[in-house]
Amino acid sequence: MGKEFIYIIPEILILTTATIVLSLDIFLPRERKSLLAYVSIAGLWLAAFLSAGLIGERVSILADMFVIDSFGIILKIVILIAASMAALLAIEFLKESNKYGEYYFLLLSSVLGMMIVTGSSNLIAVFLGIQLTSVPLYIMAGFARTDVKSNEAALKYFLLGVLTAAVTLYGMSLIYGMTGTLNLAEIATKLEHTNLNDPVLFIGMTFVVSGFTFKIAAVPFHFWAPDTYEGAPTPVTAFIAAVPKMAGFAALVRLVFTAFPEFTGQWVGLFGLAATMTMITGNILAIPQKNIKRMLAFSGIAHVGYALISLAVSNQHALSGLVFYMIAYAAMNLGAFAIVIAVGRVSPENQIEDFAGLGSRSPLLAGAMTILLLSMLGFPLTAGFMAKFLVFASAVEKGYVWLAVIGVANSVISLYYYIGVVRQMYMVPPKTEKPVPIPVTIGAVVLTSVVVTMVIGIFPEYFIQLARLVFLVNASF
Amino acid sequence: MTVNGPTIAFLILASLILSAAVYIVTTRNIMHAVFVHLLALSSVSGIYILLYAQFIAAMQVLIYAGAVTTMVLFALMLVKPKAGMEIALDNQQKGMAFATAGVFLSVLLVVLVPKVWATSQEKLTPLTVAKFGKILFTKYVLPFEMISVLLLVALIGVLVLASKEEE
Amino acid sequence: MGLLIGIGLALLVIVLVLTHIIVFIWCELKIFAHIMDRYGPIETGKFHGVLQPFADVLKLMNKEDTVPGASDRLIFKVAPFVVFVPAFMAIGAIPLSATLVVINLDIGAFYIIALSAFTFVGMIMAGWSSFNKYSLLGAFRAAGQLLSYELPFGLTIAGVAMMASSLNLITIVNKQVVPNAFIQPIGFLVFVIAAEAELSRSPFDIPHAESEIIAGYHIEYSGMRWALFYLAEYVSLIILCSMTALLFLGGFKGPILPPPVWFLLKVYVLFFILAWIRITFPRVRPDQLMDLGWKVLLPASLLNIVLTASIIILLPDIWPVALAVTEFTIVIATLIYLGRTRR
Numbered sequence: 012m013g014k015e016f017i018y019i020i021p022e023i024l025i026l027t028t029a030t031i032v033l034s035l036d037i038f039l040p041r042e043r044k045s046l047l048a049y050v051s052i053a054g055l056w057l058a059a060f061l062s063a064g065l066i067g068e069r070v071s072i073l074a075d076m077f078v079i080d081s082f083g084i085i086l087k088i089v090i091l092i093a094a095s096m097a098a099l100l101a102i103e104f105l106k107e108s109n110k111y112g113e114y115y116f117l118l119l120s121s122v123l124g125m126m127i128v129t130g131s132s133n134l135i136a137v138f139l140g141i142q143l144t145s146v147p148l149y150i151m152a153g154f155a156r157t158d159v160k161s162n163e164a165a166l167k168y169f170l171l172g173v174l175t176a177a178v179t180l181y182g183m184s185l186i187y188g189m190t191g192t193l194n195l196a197e198i199a200t201k202l203e204h205t206n207l208n209d210p211v212l213f214i215g216m217t218f219v220v221s222g223f224t225f226k227i228a229a230v231p232f233h234f235w236a237p238d239t240y241e242g243a244p245t246p247v248t249a250f251i252a253a254v255p256k257m258a259g260f261a262a263l264v265r266l267v268f269t270a271f272p273e274f275t276g277q278w279v280g281l282f283g284l285a286a287t288m289t290m291i292t293g294n295i296l297a298i299p300q301k302n303i304k305r306m307l308a309f310s311g312i313a314h315v316g317y318a319l320i321s322l323a324v325s326n327q328h329a330l331s332g333l334v335f336y337m338i339a340y341a342a343m344n345l346g347a348f349a350i351v352i353a354v355g356r357v358s359p360e361n362q363i364e365d366f367a368g369l370g371s372r373s374p375l376l377a378g379a380m381t382i383l384l385l386s387m388l389g390f391p392l393t394a395g396f397m398a399k400f401l402v403f404a405s406a407v408e409k410g411y412v413w414l415a416v417i418g419v420a421n422s423v424i425s426l427y428y429y430i431g432v433v434r435q436m437y438m439v440p441p442k443t444e445k446p447v448p449i450p451v452t453i454g455a456v457v458l459t460s461v462v463v464t465m466v467i468g469i470f471p472e473y474f475i476q477l478a479r480l481v482f483l484v485n486a487s488f
Numbered sequence: 489m490t491v492n493g494p495t496i497a498f499l500i501l502a503s504l505i506l507s508a509a510v511y512i513v514t515t516r517n518i519m520h521a522v523f524v525h526l527l528a529l530s531s532v533s534g535i536y537i538l539l540y541a542q543f544i545a546a547m548q549v550l551i552y553a554g555a556v557t558t559m560v561l562f563a564l565m566l567v568k569p570k571a572g573m574e575i576a577l578d579n580q581q582k583g584m585a586f587a588t589a590g591v592f593l594s595v596l597l598v599v600l601v602p603k604v605w606a607t608s609q610e611k612l613t614p615l616t617v618a619k620f621g622k623i624l625f626t627k628y629v630l631p632f633e634m635i636s637v638l639l640l641v642a643l644i645g646v647l648v649l650a651s652k653e654e655e
Numbered sequence: 656m657g658l659l660i661g662i663g664l665a666l667l668v669i670v671l672v673l674t675h676i677i678v679f680i681w682c683e684l685k686i687f688a689h690i691m692d693r694y695g696p697i698e699t700g701k702f703h704g705v706l707q708p709f710a711d712v713l714k715l716m717n718k719e720d721t722v723p724g725a726s727d728r729l730i731f732k733v734a735p736f737v738v739f740v741p742a743f744m745a746i747g748a749i750p751l752s753a754t755l756v757v758i759n760l761d762i763g764a765f766y767i768i769a770l771s772a773f774t775f776v777g778m779i780m781a782g783w784s785s786f787n788k789y790s791l792l793g794a795f796r797a798a799g800q801l802l803s804y805e806l807p808f809g810l811t812i813a814g815v816a817m818m819a820s821s822l823n824l825i826t827i828v829n830k831q832v833v834p835n836a837f838i839q840p841i842g843f844l845v846f847v848i849a850a851e852a853e854l855s856r857s858p859f860d861i862p863h864a865e866s867e868i869i870a871g872y873h874i875e876y877s878g879m880r881w882a883l884f885y886l887a888e889y890v891s892l893i894i895l896c897s898m899t900a901l902l903f904l905g906g907f908k909g910p911i912l913p914p915p916v917w918f919l920l921k922v923y924v925l926f927f928i929l930a931w932i933r934i935t936f937p938r939v940r941p942d943q944l945m946d947l948g949w950k951v952l953l954p955a956s957l958l959n960i961v962l963t964a965s966i967i968i969l970l971p972d973i974w975p976v977a978l979a980v981t982e983f984t985i986v987i988a989t990l991i992y993l994g995r996t997r998r
Contacts (some may be wrong), residue, residue: 026637033644076630113648120641127634139634146638150645188605210599519783523730526776543762546769554772554805558798561779565795616761617822 015072018065018079021058021087022126028054029119036112044111048102051115052095055122059091066480075194076133082481083130085334086261090129090254093341094122096459097250099452100349103356104246114154117147118250125258132269134183134193134219137262138176141226144255145172152243152251164242171235175225182218185211195270202271219266220281226259227315228308230288237296240308245355248304249348252311253341260318260337267325282323283414290316290421297428303351303363306428307344310387313425314340317418321402324409331478332401338474339386339394339467346383346460349453350376357445363432368441376447377436379461384429386464389422394467401475494538501538504531518564526557540614664757665747672746676889677708679926686930718878723785726875730784735876735883738777741770742890749897750825752907752914763824764812764902767894768805771853774891775801778862781884782872793871796941797862801853803948808849810956811842814963815902818975828906836903838979840986842959843903845952850895851932852948854888858936861944896925958985 016023031054032047039046062084071078098118105111124143131137149172153165187193189212190201205212225232240248267278293313300306318336321329351361353376358365369377386393389400399422403415449457467474508528512521529552536545624632681696684707688695700706722728745767750756760766775798782794816822818838819830836843852859863871873884900906900921909917939947959982966978 073630074627076628110648113644116644117641117648120637123637124634127630131630133631135628135631136634139631139638143634143638143641146641146645150641150648153649156649191606191608209603211603214595214599519727520730523776523780542760543765546762546765550765550769550772550809553776554769555802558775558779558802561776561783562795562798565783565791614761617765618820 018068018070018072019077021062021065021091022123024054024058024061025091025119025123025126028058029116029123032119033112033116036116041109044109045102045105047111047115048098048105051119052098054119055091055095055098058126059088059095062087062091071132075196076136077127077130078132079130082264082330082334083261085477085481086129086257086337087126089334089338089341090122090125090257093254093257093345094118094250096345096349096456097246097254099456100249100345100352101246102452103352103450104244108154110154114151117151121145121147121151121250121255125255125261128258129261131262132195132265134186134195134198137265138179138183140258141179141223141262142176144258145176145226148247148251148255151247152239154247155244158242158244160242161244162242164239167242168235168239171225171232175222175232178218179222182215182220182222185215186219189215195265198270199272216271217281220263223259223262223266224285226262227256227318228312229285229315229319230292230312233289233292233312236312237300237305237308240311241302241304241361245304245348245352245361249345249352252307252348253344256311256315257337257341260322260333263322264330264333267322268330278325279323279411282319282325283411286316286319286323286414287417288316289313289319290417292316294421294424294428297425300428301363302361303354303366303432304361306363306432307347307351310425310428311344313421314387316421317399317402320406320411320414320418323414324405324411326405326409327481328408329402329405331475331481332398332405334481335401335474335478336398338478339398339464342394342460342463342467343383343386346379346457346464347387349456349460350380350383353447353449353453353457357447358443363435364439364442366432366435367439368436369447370437372441372444373447373449376449376457379457380436381433382461383464384432386468388425388429392465392468394464394471397468397471397475401478498535498538501531501534504528505535519561522557522560522564525560526553529553529557540612541620543615543617543620668746668757669743672743672890672893673886675893676886677712679889679892680708680711681705682926683930686927687934690931690934712882715878715882720878720880721875723787723875725786727784727786730780731875732880734777734781734784735880735887736777737780738774739883739887739890741773741777742887742894745770745894746890748824749894749901750828750907751918753825753829755915756825759825760823762822764816764822764827764898767898768809768812771801771805771891774887778872781876785872785875787875789868789870790872790874792868793862793874796868797855797872800855800859800862800944800948803945804849804852804952807845807948807952807956808853810953810960811839811846811849812902814839814842814956814959817960817963817967824901824906828901828908831905831908833975833979834903834905838975839903839959839963839982840979841955841962841982844986845956845959846903847899848947849952849956850899851929852944854891854895854929856892856929857933858939859944860938861941864938892926892929893922896922896929899925 028051032051035047035050036044065079065084066081068079068084069081098115101114101118105114121144124140124145124147128137128140128144131140149165149169152168153161155161183193186198189205189209190198192198192201202212221232225235228236240252243251290313293309293311293316297306297309297313300309314336318333318340321333321336323329353373354365354369355361366377366380369380382393386395389395389398399418403418406412406414406418505528508524508531511524512528515521515524530549533545533548533552536542536548681704684695685703696704696707698704699710722731747757748760748763748766750759750763778797778801779794782790782792782797785791815827815835818835819827821827821830855862863873873881876884897918900918904921904925906921907914907918909920912920962981963978966981967974970977
């Protein structure tokens with residue numbers, strides 16, 4: 012036992028930080044409570060560094076419940092860093108309610124859940140990890156208690172989340188009934204001797220997969236996303252939009268690569284369809300949106316669609332593409348939402364029109380937003396371009412040219428609404444002349460994400476290599 | 489299927505659970521729904537006893553009868569001024585819901601009924617508390633600890649959502 | 656054949672318990688009376704009113720079984736059984752000696768707590784279905800109180816189970832060289848207070864505080880249905896006295912006398928003490944009750960568990976002594992501290 016603990020030190024550290032935050036909250040005087048944010052951020056970074064120390068390890072621990080491999084560790088590091096950005100964004104928002112302790116406890120618990128999902132190799136652990144990720148998010152979405160929209164966001168997210176949790180469990184019970192085990196690797200070995208066309212297996216798999224796709228807001232399980240993104244306080248939206256999706260994808264990857272490697276040929280049907288539907292729905296519905304948060308929600312759905320292509324392809328290249336995509340996606344979205352927060356402090360309605368004239372009111376923010384939107388669009392020399400390129404290239408390489416074509420066509424559609432925001436910022440006269448103040452914390456996040464987006468876009472080699480490191484315990488290609 | 493004591497007991501319990509479940513979703517009296525829900529949950533604990541898992545059966549009764557049902561009753565009585573009065577069960581999407589559920593049910597019936605499940609040949613041995621504890625803290629230690637964090641999260645979450653706003 | 660023996664045993668247990676209840680009721684009447692410096696029942700049955708409980712039973716059986724017209728009839732009629740049947744089911748798991756037990760369950764102690772869960776629901780069913788605001792209030796109070804005290808109650812049992820590394824009541828008794836009360840005084844005190852509150856007897860009789868809400872959740876009940884609630888309360892009393900004896904006072908163990916006698920003796924003494932407490936202390940306020948449960952008993956029971964677990968792990972050879980010393984120190988220190996602040 013004892014030695015196994017070395018491998019879960021990052022998780023233990025996050026849990027410890029969470030409890031420290033919770034207990035420190037009791038003793039800190041009211042005006043000093045924002046200190047808790049920095050304690051959490053320190054914990055997150057420390058955990059990220061400790062995780063980085065584990066790169067290269069390939070072990071399975073805790074009675075095969077949990078695996079340590081490069082895929083898990085890299086995603087874990089990205090999750091931790093992205094979460095620390097999201098933590099920074101909330102400091103200003105929490106000044107009003109002063110509920111720092113609760114907020115950061117919930118955030119850290121959610122991060123803990125995601126970390127466990129990225130490494131879990133057992134259906135129970137995956138399920139609990141997803142629940143541990145989601146339950147704090149339900150509460151955080153409803154954090155602005157007096158705001159009706161926030162309540163609606165929390166309730167919708169919660170009800171749909173519970174429904175999909177039930178569906179997932181049902182699917183898991185079917186898989187358990189078929190194979191007699193919940194361990195992903197053992198499921199794979201058991202299935203070697205069974206008829207893969209068994210409809211029970213197919214239904215069980217579909218149920219489990221649908222549960223996981225809810226987490227990443229892929230069509231047809233995306234209905235919660237726009238309302239939740241719009242209603243939740245924007246710092247929470249930033250967190251929900253950028254971070255948990257990595258955990259959702261990690262769960263899917265584990266399931267696809269570890270438990271059902273035999274099915275590789277068949278994934279293209281399921282995930283190809285999901286990817287196509289998700290891309291088209293996200294992009295088409297993003298066009299008429301007037302609210303910037305809703306627009307970003309649909310754009311997020313579209314991005315999930317692009318990323319799903321890599322699961323349809325499901326080989327080593329696609330997997331690195333996916334990890335690369337996740338890194339780029341997190342950076343772009345955190346930055347964009349940080350800017351939405353800054354603008355929202357002046358005009359709280361979060362309409363796209365509120366960005367009118369931002370080019371003159373706050374040239375820095377407008378410039379940053381332009382870069383991030385171009386990156387989301389997939390403009391060359393940005394992270395978004397490289398991410399899409401890698402994913403589409405892997406599809407072409409495997410012979411799924413149609414998926415790549417659909418992806419490119421969708422990127423063209425997305426031009427319309429991304430450029431719409433840019434047009435508002437530079438070509439529409441401002442409604443108010445009020446300047447947009449940038450608090451240090453938000454400025455830091457914007458700066459970091461813009462820098463990351465640019466650096467990844469201009470010098471992608473290093474990140475591609477990092478993503479190439481990704482391999483899985485028990486995976487067969 | 490051989491007809492013996494456990495099989496008969498299982499059939500009785502299963503039909504109790506199912507009919508209770510149907511009653512819960514069709515009754516218009518929400519209080520009746522809660523009480524019948526308790527019946528369903530207790531019958532589930534009966535199934536655990538059939539599987540020789542006494543501890544889990546007792547846990548099921550304690551948690552669901554003692555805690556969950558009582559909590560639900562409290563919440564209902566606190567929220568609704570006329571507790572137990574009829575509630576509306578209709579909405580515009582009734583047809584859609586029925587259609588979806590119907591499709592779902594028929595797919596499941598078509599797929600699951602003819603399926604021959606591989607059953608374990610091992611003889612069922614009683615799950616003693618000692619054995620249960622050992623499994624819980626070795627094989628399932630990760631889920632166990634995760635559930636404890638999850639419950640703590642739920643606790644804090646309730647405080648966040650329900651506590652009085654500070655002045 | 657096995658079935659017949661089972662039914663016979665069950666009947667025997669029921670008869671035994673019912674006789675005990677009848678005797679207990681009479682004893683309580685007399686104890687209360689003498690503590691309050693009066694006579695109590697004196698006429699019925701010539702000798703100190705011994706037949707009073709029988710007269711009461713006859714009276715109850717002859718009473719009309721009224722069901723309020725506005726009530727939810729089905730639930731109203733079912734509720735007494737939901738309270739009564741599980742209470743009786745729990746009795747079966749209580750051992751009178753190492754061999755004299757109806758069902759020797761691996762999870763004995765836990766089984767008894769689990770069954771008590773039905774009591775809450777039964778009370779709420781009764782209180783709600785009567786459609787009487789006082790009975791609803793009573794049900795609320797009862798469920799809230801019982802739920803709050805169930806936690807420390809269960810946690811102290813966990814402490815005992817840790818020492819015996821079993822939940823089987825017979826094993827727990829056999830492992831007690833010294834009664835557990837002397838090793839875990841904190842656990843014992845918490846258990847007794849929580850048990851008193853679980854019984855909702857004075858000073859914790861808030862659920863049926865006569866001066867405030869008439870009679871609590873069973874206001875509208877009469878006749879035998881009411882008697883079922885009344886009986887269930889006494890069954891719970893017997894169960895909790897037995898549990899205290901088994902878990903903390905060495906159960907059926909004792910010198911010279913045969914085990915069942917020792918066991919019953921301990922139960923009777925506990926019964927007497929509980930009756931004494933009931934008649935001596937005034938009722939606490941609901942907020943005091945909740946404060947005591949959540950802020951005192953729950954932390955104390957958690958402390959008890961933490962202490963027990965860590966001392967068993969850290970000092971595997973001398974843990975009983977170490978635990979006893981630690982816990983007694985804490986109890987005495989607390990008492991001294993409380994005594995100081997009082998003055």
